[in-house]
Amino acid sequence: MSEKLNQDNITPTEQPKESAEAIKKDAKGLWENLRKFFRELLDIRTNTDQDATKQAIIADIPFKGHTSWILICSIFIASIGLNANSTAVVIGAMLISPLMGPILGLGMSLAINDIDTLRRSLKNFGVMVGLSVLTAYLFFEFFPLQDESSELLARTAPDIRDVLIAFFGGLALVIARAKKGTIASVIFGVAIATALMPPLCTVGFGLAIGNLGYAFGAMYLFIINTIFIALATFLTIKLLKFPMVRYANSARRRSIARIASVVAVLVMVPAGYTFYKVFQESIFKKQAAEFVDATIAKYQFTGGGRFLNNFTTVEYNEGENPLIEVVCMGNENIPPNIIASWNTMLKEDDDFPRLRNTELHVIQGGQNEQVDQLKYINELYESQKNQISNKDEKIALLEAEVGRLKRIQTKQIPFLDITKEAKANYENLVSLQYGKAIRSDFKKMDTLSIFEPVWKEGLSPSKRAAENKKMLQWLQVRLKDTTVQVRNAQ
Template sequence: MEQQEPQQQESTIDSNLDSNQQRISGIWDNIMAFLHELLDIRQDSDRDETIEAVRKDISFQGHNAWILIFSIFVASIGLHANSTPVVIGAMLISPLMGPIVGMGLGTAINDAIMLRRSWINLIVMVGLSLLTACLYFLIAPINGITDELKARTFPTILDVLIAIFGGLALIVAKAKKGTISNAIAGVAIATALMPPLCTAGFGIATGSLKVFGGAMYLFCINAVFIALATFLVCKLLKFPMVKYANQAKRKRVSRIASLIGFLVLLPSVWLFYQLYQEEVKKAAGAKFIENYVEFDGMRPSYDWNEKDPNMLDIWMVGEPVPVDVLKEWEKKFTLQKGLEESTVRFYQGSSLPTENNEGVEVVQEELIDKLRLIQNKDVRIAALENELRKANEQEKDFNRLSEEVRLNYPQISSMSYAESINKDFITQQVDTIAIYNIIFNDTTLTVPNRVEIKTRIGKWLSYRLQTEKLKVNEIKRSFTIPVESTKKETQIPSKTVE
């Protein structure tokens, strides 16, 4: 009996463990089934319809060509006017992504015809866009590069990430049964294919190779990663491959498509890595400035050197920093993660070299602009205070004058004052006259008496204020008749018949 009890306990424990394992396994299976149902897009994808829709969007002729031209004009105007909403509107109406998606899909399904049409239409699209943007900027008066244009002259790692996830969202939206137009419109805004082309046209119109190269570089990044995202999703959804009757031709097309995919993928990976390293370096430099470059009475300004991208130049304005402090900063700079291959240079006071005067001038210009802004505010405040002081003085003067009029002329019940601006149309002269309006208290005064009092008041005011530019007017007293009394007076008595 004693041996059976431990065996029963062990069997009970084993059965409990098996039961718990089954429950855990059931929970895990339910979670996986839920996630599969939530994230699976293969069941609701219409592959044949997607291929046909992409094939229709590739061509750039007729309506699409004119829509592209007009949207390029709108985007160029928005960039020139520094208006973000106008640029967003242009991206909404632009049909730019058709050939780019066609390149990715054609490579994925081994369709040589689609791939060739996509390349040709992409070249036509880029050429037409550059020509239209260049034409606009040649005609429009250009005062200089705006902030919206400048923002499209250099790519960052964020642009790559936007292009990747934007391309994924685009092809997933196109693959769904019943295309999601809102998602496609949102991708058109997010990936921002049009502004770089307009900026490149600005670079051609102004003869700036740097602006043109940076803008085209940004456009190529967006186009490559959208096509790459399309390729990956089409492979994941197992889009049907194009079949060829000739086996040799199928292999040849497959090799060409694979080669193009490899040529697109290889520089994309290298580009992504380079931009990522650049962002890491910039973030590390900014963190170094924030954490270590600090001294009482000194204001730092920094930028990465254009000639040597691994050189961080720091300009210091204000109190001079001791040499031992600068050496300590240099040692800490070399120990920063992400700055191992970079160097730092500190400039202050007379140690500023000639080639870096531009950075110092930028800091000085910023300080001068702030001082001017403060001075302009002080001038406006002083002008407003002066106007307020004048208004207070005029109010005090009028109070004294009105009190004297009340004591000297008991026939007057009230007096008002206002300045009147008059223009003579013959001489075109503008003059300001002080108008004093008076109301007589005694309504029994004759007209000659009223004229005499007005004349005497006018002469007295001219002597009192030492000016001839004034006028005294009489205002008739207005009487307000109560509504009830009016009704009583207007009532018609009924006639009585005798």
């Protein structure tokens, strides 16, 4: 009875207060458990062997003896794979390549102020680059086949994805190195993902064929990979709090620390600038693709026109006018006023602020330029076939376009010769008109060649019909075209 009275005497405000405190206590306990869980999940310090990691990185720095020959063999294999456009061979070459050693040495030595390791890393890095480029150059210089394969061309123009791959690949590699019991599969995976070797092979290829644009573009990609792998190593070593190298002479220690700091800044500043530059180019290309999708791709052709989206070219020229070039083929031209409106949109539309100074080039065929269309398509096919050798649908598209234009070319009428022969064959012929008409059965369209002869006055209808029939048979044989028609002039 007394317990019931005590319960009845509890005020309503006391019950919510107790329950709120209980909820707060439970939430705090849940948060602490989550923090503990994620700390154990993501913490890499407890399972790091600092001494073993340092010794392993230092051991991989030198390039001499066996390591040099392994590098030469892997460069040859990669060059053959790039030349043959074989991704599998290139991956195999990257698995045996020892290119990572000096780069990890650069990052680690900067992080722990180890000037001796830094010096050895820079020296071996130079040897590595020189030996790789020389080997690739000699291969492509003396190898009889020098095709510009898609695997080669893919290493001449870095973008934002290459920067991110290099950074996170380097991060994964140094974390794997630091773990007690190195994870070999991670090391192999990073060697493939960061792709240090193919750019060096492409540098040799560019020098061998005399194309400095290829060589500089590939070297730029290699430098990006190197900088961001070294940067990821530097940050990870700092995060794991590897001990700094101590020197007996305090003045020497301070000077080495300053040198390491300056070199670190020299590495980080280009890395930051490169990331910014590549990021800006990535944004530009994204907006260019959105512009093309919003304009040219949505244009409704009423005749035989077609927009070839696969051959859109976007060029980001820093400090100069960028370029968007699109290709349209067929018997229908896009009106100049439409193209002018697209150019106005480039300069004024707030949805595309990065495209303000961009030039738009629309390459298109016309009904009176069939031969030029055929020439352009053939040149385009020849220049692009190596890059799209593994993309059957693009090749089929080009072959279909070439076939269509060849059919158009075969229907070109040598009208001047026809008129001279017709005058010699038909004494009653006064004049001859010629034109083209487009016929559709709502399933397909066809172009017809129509001739309209004008006969002398006084010619009977039956005689005129006989002459028309005779001329039709002659023209079909002469032009090798059964679709030719002969009609009476109005």
